[in-house]
Amino acid sequence: MSRASERTAGLSVGKRIMAEKIDVAVVGASGMVGGELLRLLRARKFPVGRFYPFNSGRKPSAVVFGGKRYPCTKPDLRSLKQADLVFFVSTDEVSERFAEKLAADGVWCIDDSAQFRLDERVPLVIPEVNASALDRRSRLIAGPNCTLTGAAVALYRIHRKFVISELRISSYQAVSGAGKRAMEDLERELKHYFSHGSVPALKDRRFPRAIAFNLFPQVGGFDREGLSGEESKVEAELKKIWSSPALKISSTAVRVPVLRGHSLSVWAKTRRAWSLGALRSELARTPGLDFAADPYDYPTPLEAAKTEGVKAGRLRKAKTSPNEFQLWIVSDNLYKGAALNSVEIAECLLRKGLLRKEGR
Ligand SMILES: NC(=O)c1ccc[n+]([C@@H]2O[C@H](COP(=O)([O-])OP(=O)(O)OC[C@H]3O[C@@H](n4cnc5c(N)ncnc54)[C@H](OP(=O)(O)O)[C@@H]3O)[C@@H](O)[C@H]2O)c1
Structure with a gap:
C-alpha cells in the first residue's frame, strides 16, 4: 500500500x-x-x-x-x-x-x-x-500529545509540499486535557461562584490558578529555559511525527475554561513560495481535516466537541515575513487528541x- x-x-x-x-x-x-x-x-x-x-x-x-x-x-x-x-x-x-x-x-x-x-x-x-x-x-x-495533534494533521500536506521551516503556536487548551479531577475543579469553582459571587481558591485544586472565568499561560511545570512541559512536548513530538528534526517551533500553551476542544493560533513560515489558492487547495485535500475557506465559518471548541477529525479556518497571509501564513485550528482533545x-x-x-x- x-x-x-x-x-x-x-x-x-x-x-x-x-x-x-x-x-x-x-x-x-x-x-x-x-x-x-x-x-x-x-x-x-x-x-x-x-x-x-x-x-x-x-x-x-x-x-x-x-x-x-x-x-x-x-x-x-x-x-x-x-x-x-x-x-x-x-x-x-x-x-x-x-x-x-x-x-x-x-x-x-x-x-x-x-x-x-x-x-x-x-x-x-x-x-x-x-x-x-x-x-x-x-x-x-x-x-x-493532544495539543500538537491538530497542527500535525492540519499542516501536514502543506509541510510536505512547501516545507514548513518555522512554526509559532499559541494554544488555548480545554480543562478536560488535564483529566477528570480538573473538570471537577472547574465545576466546583463555578458552583461556588454562582452561590457566593466569587471564584474560590480551592486548596486541593489540580491547576496552579483558578480556571473559572480565567486563563493562565501554564500547562505543566517550567524547565530552566522557562518552557512549560506542554510547550516542550509540542516541539519534540511534532518533529518526530513529521520526521522533521530541523523544524523550528515556538509555542505558548494557555489553559482556558473550555470543557473540551483545544484551539491553536498558528503562524507557519515555509521554505518554498505559495499562493493562498495553493494553500487552500492543499488544506481542502488534507486527510482528516475539515477546512473552512469562508473566514466566517471558523471552527470553535464547542462545535468541534465530540466530532471526528480536525477543523481549521481563517487562513491568511501573515504580515510578519514573506512565505508566512496564519491558520486557526481546533480539535477535540479527547477524540482526535x-x-x-x-x-x-x-x-x-x-x-x-x-x-x-x-x-x-
Ligand atoms: N485528557 C486528554 O485530553 C488527554 C489527551 C491525550 C492524552 N491523554 C493521556 O491519557 C491518559 C489519561 O488521561 P485522562 O485525561 O483520561 O485522565 P483521568 O480522567 O484523570 O483518568 C485517569 C484514569 O487512569 C486511572 N488510573 C490512575 N492511576 C492508576 C493506576 N495506578 N493504575 C491503573 N489505573 C490508574 C484512573 O482510575 P481511577 O478512576 O481509579 O482514578 C482513571 O481511570 C493520561 O496519560 C494523559 O496524559 C489525555
Whole structure:
C-alpha cells in the first residue's frame, strides 16, 4: 500500500474490520479518555471479544460496555496478558510499569501517556500522517500529545509540499486535557461562584490558578529555559511525527475554561513560495481535516466537541515575513487528541493484518 493510500485508508471508519474478535483491555477505563475510548470502540464497531477494564483500584468503580456492567480492578501483568490489545489511558507510571513487558510478550499496546512518545524504538503515530510507521517491529505504539495533534494533521500536506521551516503556536487548551479531577475543579469553582459571587481558591485544586472565568499561560511545570512541559512536548513530538528534526517551533500553551476542544493560533513560515489558492487547495485535500475557506465559518471548541477529525479556518497571509501564513485550528482533545486516534491506530493495525487473535 502506498503512503498516500495508507493515509486515506486510515480515515475509513471500521469498514473493513475482520470478523475475528480481539480481546481488549483498557487501563484507565474510568477516566476522561477511557470513557470516550469505550464509546468509540462500540460506535466504530471495533471487533471486541473479551473486555477487561482497569482503574487505579482506589475506589470501587465500574464501567458499562456494550450494555454490560464491568467492575474495574487494579491492573497486574497476569490479567493484562489475557488481552490481545491493551489501551493505556491512565498515567505515565502505569504505562512504564507494564507496556514494554506486555509488548515483548506479544500483546499490542497503544499508549496515550507521554512515557514512550520520544523513545526512538516506539512509533509515535497519527494514522493520517504516518501510518507507515506501524509495522511488525514494535507492538508498543504511542499516541501523541493532544495539543500538537491538530497542527500535525492540519499542516501536514502543506509541510510536505512547501516545507514548513518555522512554526509559532499559541494554544488555548480545554480543562478536560488535564483529566477528570480538573473538570471537577472547574465545576466546583463555578458552583461556588454562582452561590457566593466569587471564584474560590480551592486548596486541593489540580491547576496552579483558578480556571473559572480565567486563563493562565501554564500547562505543566517550567524547565530552566522557562518552557512549560506542554510547550516542550509540542516541539519534540511534532518533529518526530513529521520526521522533521530541523523544524523550528515556538509555542505558548494557555489553559482556558473550555470543557473540551483545544484551539491553536498558528503562524507557519515555509521554505518554498505559495499562493493562498495553493494553500487552500492543499488544506481542502488534507486527510482528516475539515477546512473552512469562508473566514466566517471558523471552527470553535464547542462545535468541534465530540466530532471526528480536525477543523481549521481563517487562513491568511501573515504580515510578519514573506512565505508566512496564519491558520486557526481546533480539535477535540479527547477524540482526535486521544481516544479516537488510539482507536484509529488499532483499526489501522487490523487493516494491515498486524493485529490478530494469537494464541500466546
Ligand atoms: N485528557 C486528554 O485530553 C488527554 C489527551 C491525550 C492524552 N491523554 C493521556 O491519557 C491518559 C489519561 O488521561 P485522562 O485525561 O483520561 O485522565 P483521568 O480522567 O484523570 O483518568 C485517569 C484514569 O487512569 C486511572 N488510573 C490512575 N492511576 C492508576 C493506576 N495506578 N493504575 C491503573 N489505573 C490508574 C484512573 O482510575 P481511577 O478512576 O481509579 O482514578 C482513571 O481511570 C493520561 O496519560 C494523559 O496524559 C489525555
